Structure formats: structure tokens, C-alpha cells
Amino acid sequence: MSTALDHTPEHRSRATSISASIHQPASPPGVWATASTYAVRTIRQFVRTPQLLVVNAVTSIMFLLIFRFVFGGAIQTGEVEYVNFLIPALAAVSGLFAGGAVGVAEDLESGLYDRLRSLPIPRPAVLLGRSMADTALNTWGTVITVIVGFMVGFRVNGGLVAALAAFGLCILFSASFTWLMIFLGLVSGSAQAAQGMSFSVFPLIFVSSAYVPVESMPGWLQPIAENQPVSAMVGAVRALVLGGDTEALLGHSTSWFVVRSLLWSAVILVVFGSLAARRFARL
Amino acid sequence: MSPIPPLPDAPGGARAATGGLTIEAVGLRKHYGDVHALAGLDLVAPAGKVTAVLGPNGAGKTTFVKAVATLLRPDAGSLHVAGIDAIARPDLVRRVIGLAGQNAAVEPALTGRENLVMVARLFGHDSSAARAAAQVVLDEIGLSEDADRPVKGYSGGMRRRLDLGASLVGAPKVLLLDEPTTGLDPRTRIELWESIRSLVRGGTDVLLTTQYLEEADQLADHVVIIDHGRVIATGTPTELKSRAGLDVVEVRVRHADDLAAIAEVLAPLGTEAPHLDEPARRAAVPVLEGTKALTEAVRIIGERDIELDDIGLRRPTLDEVFLTLTGAPS
Numbered sequence: 001m002s003t004a005l006d007h008t009p010e011h012r013s014r015a016t017s018i019s020a021s022i023h024q025p026a027s028p029p030g031v032w033a034t035a036s037t038y039a040v041r042t043i044r045q046f047v048r049t050p051q052l053l054v055v056n057a058v059t060s061i062m063f064l065l066i067f068r069f070v071f072g073g074a075i076q077t078g079e080v081e082y083v084n085f086l087i088p089a090l091a092a093v094s095g096l097f098a099g100g101a102v103g104v105a106e107d108l109e110s111g112l113y114d115r116l117r118s119l120p121i122p123r124p125a126v127l128l129g130r131s132m133a134d135t136a137l138n139t140w141g142t143v144i145t146v147i148v149g150f151m152v153g154f155r156v157n158g159g160l161v162a163a164l165a166a167f168g169l170c171i172l173f174s175a176s177f178t179w180l181m182i183f184l185g186l187v188s189g190s191a192q193a194a195q196g197m198s199f200s201v202f203p204l205i206f207v208s209s210a211y212v213p214v215e216s217m218p219g220w221l222q223p224i225a226e227n228q229p230v231s232a233m234v235g236a237v238r239a240l241v242l243g244g245d246t247e248a249l250l251g252h253s254t255s256w257f258v259v260r261s262l263l264w265s266a267v268i269l270v271v272f273g274s275l276a277a278r279r280f281a282r283l
Numbered sequence: 284m285s286p287i288p289p290l291p292d293a294p295g296g297a298r299a300a301t302g303g304l305t306i307e308a309v310g311l312r313k314h315y316g317d318v319h320a321l322a323g324l325d326l327v328a329p330a331g332k333v334t335a336v337l338g339p340n341g342a343g344k345t346t347f348v349k350a351v352a353t354l355l356r357p358d359a360g361s362l363h364v365a366g367i368d369a370i371a372r373p374d375l376v377r378r379v380i381g382l383a384g385q386n387a388a389v390e391p392a393l394t395g396r397e398n399l400v401m402v403a404r405l406f407g408h409d410s411s412a413a414r415a416a417a418q419v420v421l422d423e424i425g426l427s428e429d430a431d432r433p434v435k436g437y438s439g440g441m442r443r444r445l446d447l448g449a450s451l452v453g454a455p456k457v458l459l460l461d462e463p464t465t466g467l468d469p470r471t472r473i474e475l476w477e478s479i480r481s482l483v484r485g486g487t488d489v490l491l492t493t494q495y496l497e498e499a500d501q502l503a504d505h506v507v508i509i510d511h512g513r514v515i516a517t518g519t520p521t522e523l524k525s526r527a528g529l530d531v532v533e534v535r536v537r538h539a540d541d542l543a544a545i546a547e548v549l550a551p552l553g554t555e556a557p558h559l560d561e562p563a564r565r566a567a568v569p570v571l572e573g574t575k576a577l578t579e580a581v582r583i584i585g586e587r588d589i590e591l592d593d594i595g596l597r598r599p600t601l602d603e604v605f606l607t608l609t610g611a612p613s
Binding site (some may be wrong): 018021022023024025026027028029033038040041044045048049109111112115116118119120121174282283 | 386
């Protein structure tokens with residue numbers, strides 16, 4: 001077997017070394033190799049672009065402080081302190097604020113997806129890698145929210161196990177929302193458009209029980225706010241964090257919220273995952 | 284006394300001389316709404332050659348490359364790449380092609396090496412093979428020294444070279460280059476041509492698209508001119524240029540009064556009467572043997588002591604090629 005190392009430089013002509021030294025891979029990469037390769041690249045991109053991490057953190061903190069100290073005083077949340085009402089909600093929706101659509105649109109615009117689609121990879125695995133990386137970034141946002149939350153008076157009453165379960169749910173919700181963001185990024189066509197489309201999820205966040213009790217909304221809006229995915233997710237995290245005695249205040253039992261939130265996550269993941277994969281195949 | 288026989292060094296030595304076809308498209312069609320990007324394209328790229336697809340913006344060049352790269356599915360027609368039916372088995376085509384698109388699709392936050400290793404992994408190399416392939420390519424494209432710097436510090440030309448390298452880490456049989464030098468300054472363009480030339484000598488078949496006649500001339504053995512999604516001419520660069528129009532001797536005089544005298548000098552050298560542009564003080568005439576005609580013109584003008592601002596020989600432009608081949612400006 002001759003390899004590149006067998007040839008002295010004079011014998012190794014520039015012309016023939018590529019075909020002589022690189023063998024065609026025996027088999028194409030699998031789902032995991034593809035997803036993890038793209039995820040590692042994307043996480044490196046985040047980590048080496050401090051602006052991304054900082055903007056992400058600053059946005060989370062800004063919203064937290066504004067609601068905690070500006071609007072919070074005017075919002076009636078009964079026996080639950082507003083800070084304890086707010087922080088679980090912010091943690092639950094931090095994935096919706098992260099704007100993962102922009103990164104997807106950038107990779108689309110740069111021509112990276114054309115290259116990836118010309119490679120012998122399982123195509124949907126690229127999106128899986130993106131979802132993994134974006135979930136990691138969102139988790140960073142969630143952690144910051146929780147830390148700053150503790151600094152401004154947030155306290156857990158439901159016990160450590162429940163709190164960890166709540167944190168796990170936050171990661172799960174954010175993972176399912178990454179598929180919505182990936183889909184938006186793929187259909188937007190440009191990073192700027194993706195930025196705009198990311199705002200389209202704002203009604204979903206605000207017309208929910210995340211920032212204010214649904215009962216304070218007009219009657220016609222309440223059923224919408226009550227029955228949409230963000231409210232289910234926020235309710236689940238809140239119920240776990242605040243503990244059993246707040247169940248009555250929240251209107252439903254902890255398990256009612258958790259089951260609904262898991263179902264919603266699954267629906268979002270399946271619907272937008274398959275839409276995104278379809279779109280990616282036909283870019 | 285080396286026990287290892289030297290590798291064949293002759294240009295094209297490793298190329299398959301089978302006379303087969305690397306790419307064969309028959310009646311290829313693709314439309315977007317009312318726009319027929321490919322309108323029954325019949326195109327062959329012979330094995331062992333560099334084929335250039337030449338045409339203006341919107342001619343269908345990129346659509347064709349995307350079809351070959353299995354990024355889009357043609358509406359009708361047949362397409363074979365390295366003998367594989369690209370419409371029935373795009374997955375197999377992806378194992379033998381390498382694509383470098385119009386943009387340098389490299390990640391600025393990663394180093395050159397990390398970019399190449401990533402693509403090598405996605406070709407199917409395991410971790411150590413990917414690293415080895417990246418190193419070979421880095422040496423080839425002359426980026427070894429900058430390999431561990433982030434790409435955001437690279438010049439435009441270095442990014443394009445890296446992008447070209449990324450298409451090579453899987454040792455593809457067919458290399459697809461979509462307008463590889465668009466947007467580069469002339470010097471960087473020439474450097475990139477050098478890289479492409481030295482890479483393609485190694486035995487990879489190449490299909491490249493370009494808007495520049497000169498680029499096709501520099502790199503390709505076989506040129507296909509397309510417009511409106513159809514092939515309008517094929518041949519070697521020399522054949523096409525001789526069909527497409529003659530060299531032109533162009534003179535600009537210092538004083539407008541001298542234009543008549545210049546016309547008199549140029550008339551016997553050209554294949555037709557000189558074209559005079561009085562406001563620009565310019566005279567131009569198509570000639571058969573460009574350099575001879577230019578030398579002769581310079582000699583006579585020197586004897587007659589006519590003051591010039593400029594004199595030169597120019598090749599027919601792509602516009603003129605189109606004018607001749609299609610009877611309409613591109």
C-alpha cells in the first residue's frame with residue numbers, strides 16, 4: 001500500500017497528490033456523524049462569536065428586569081409573588097426568544113446548505129445538528145435567566161427534584177421550538193427576513209399566561225391564551241417550581257400541565273421537523 | 284535508488300482516456316413559474332477534460348450545475364453523472380462529486396483546517412482520515428501556513444481557494460465549479476486559475492461555469508455556450524473564437540483631424556472597412572492575424588508620424604461572441 005508519505009516531494013507532483021493521497025471514503029456518514037459534525041461547527045461558531053452569546057444573554061436579562069421591576073408592580077398575580085410567577089415563564093420560553101432562525105438563514109445565504117446538500121449525507125441530519133446546537137445555546141439563555149432570577153428575588157418552593165424536572169422541561173420545550181425556528185429560517189430566504197419572521201412568534205409568547213394571568217385578558221381572548229402551547233409549557237414549569245400548594249391558584253394540577261406541555265412539544269417537533277426536512281430537501 | 288516508482292508526472296497522466304462521458308444531459312428542462320431556466324438542454328462533458336459552460340447571467344448555468352449536483356430535480360429529460368442516473372440515484376451521484384458554489388461557503392469563525400475537516404467528515408471520512416485529507420488539500424491549495432487561523436482573517440482569494448479545497452477533501456471524480464472567480468479582482472482571479480489548473484491536472488473531471496470568455500479560454504478544453512437554457516455552440520476555445528469573431532485593432536488618435544489618415548492606414552489590414560467613432564477619436568477594424576496586423580499598423584503610423592493616445596489589439600468580447608453566434612446581443 002503506498003500512501004502520500006511514501007513519496008518524496010520531488011516524486012510527488014502537485015498534480016497527482018490529491019487523487020493519490022486521499023481515498024474515497026468507503027461509506028457515507030450516518031445520521032449521528034452528520035448531526036454531531038454540524039452541531040460542533042455551529043457551537044464553535046457561537047462560542048467564537050461572543051456577540052451572539054452576549055446579545056442572547058442581554059436580551060434575556062433585559063426582558064427579565066423590565067418585567068420584574070417596571071410592569072411587575074402593576075400585574076396582579078394573587079398570592080404568588082410576581083417574580084415567582086415570571087421567572088419560570090421566562091425560562092420556559094427562552095427558546096422562542098433566541099431567534100435561531102437567523103443562523104439557519106445565514107447558512108442558507110452563505111451557500112453552506114448547497115454544499116451540504118451535495119454531500120453523501122442523510123439530509124435531515126443537518127437539521128438535527130442545528131437543533132442540537134441551538135438547544136445548547138438556548139440552554140445558556142435559560143441558565144442566565146434563572147441565575148439573574150435568583151438575584152432579583154426568585155425562590156423555588158417545589159423542591160429540588162421538581163425544579164430539576166422543570167429545568168429539563170425548559171430544555172425540551174426549547175428543543176421543540178428550534179424546529180419552528182429552523183423552518184422559519186429555511187423559508188425566510190435571508191437573515192434579515194428571518195429576523196423579521198422571528199418576531200412573528202411574539203403573539204404566541206405574549207398572548208399566553210407567561211407574563212400576565214390569563215384572567216386579566218378580555219373574555220374573547222382568554223380561550224386562545226389558555227389553550228395555546230406556551231401557556232401549557234409555562235404552566236408546567238410554574239407548577240413544578242412553585243410546588244403543590246399553588247396548583248389551585250394555577251387552575252389545574254401539575255400533571256395536567258406537564259402532560260399537555262409534553263403533547264404540545266411533540267406536536268411542534270413533528271410538524272415543524274417534517275416541514276423543515278421537506279423544505280431542506282427542496283431548497 | 285528509491286524502491287518507489289515515481290508517479291506519472293505528465294499532465295493528464297492520471298486521466299481516464301476512455302473517451303467516455305462524465306456528464307450527459309439530454310433534453311433537460313427546469314422551469315420556475317414562467318421562467319424556463321433549462322429549456323431542453325443537451326450537453327455532454329467528455330471524461331478527462333475540463334468543460335466550461337459559458338453564458339450570460341440568467342442563461343441557466345447555475346440551474347444546470349445545481350441539477351448535476353443533485354440540488355434540484357429537473358422537470359424532464361435525463362441526466363447522467365459519471366455513468367450514474369442522477370435523477371433515479373442522486374445519493375450515488377453525491378458520493379462522486381465535489382461542489383464549489385458561487386459564494387465561498389466557508390465559516391469565518393472556524394479555522395481553514397476546521398472547515399476542511401468538517402466537510403471531509405461529511406464526505407464520510409473518519410476523524411483521522413478527515414484530518415489527513417484536510418492536510419493534503421491544505422498543501423495543495425497553498426494554505427498550510429494559514430491553516431490554523433480563523434477564516435475571517437483570510438482575503439477573498441484565500442476564502443475561494445479554501446472553498447475549492449473543501450470540494451476536494453472527498454477525492455471526487457467530478458468537480459463542479461460554479462463561477463469560481465466571480466467577484467474577484469484580476470490578480471486574485473489569475474491566482475485561482477493557477478490553483479484550479481494544478482488541481483485538475485490530477486485526474487478529476489471538471490465542469491465549470493463562467494461568464495468570462497477569457498476564463499473558459501484559460502481553463503477549459505471543451506466549451507459549451509448556453510443561452511436561455513439551451514446550448515447554442517460547443518467546441519474548443521479556439522474553434523469558438525474563430526467562429527465567434529476576429530481580433531480587433533483599435534486606435535485612438537490625439538487630434539480628431541488625423542482620423543481620416545488612420546482610416547487609410549487601417550483599411551488594407553482589415554477584413555472590412557474601419558469603423559470610425561469621431562467623438563471618441565477612435566477607429567477600429569477586425570483583422571485576421573491580430574499581432575501581425577497590429578505590428579504593421581504601429582509601423583505605418585510611426586512612419587507617418589501620427590500622434591496617438593492609444594493603440595491595441597483586443598479579443599472579441601463575450602457580447603461580440605453572442606452577437607455572432609445568436610445574431611442578438613446577450
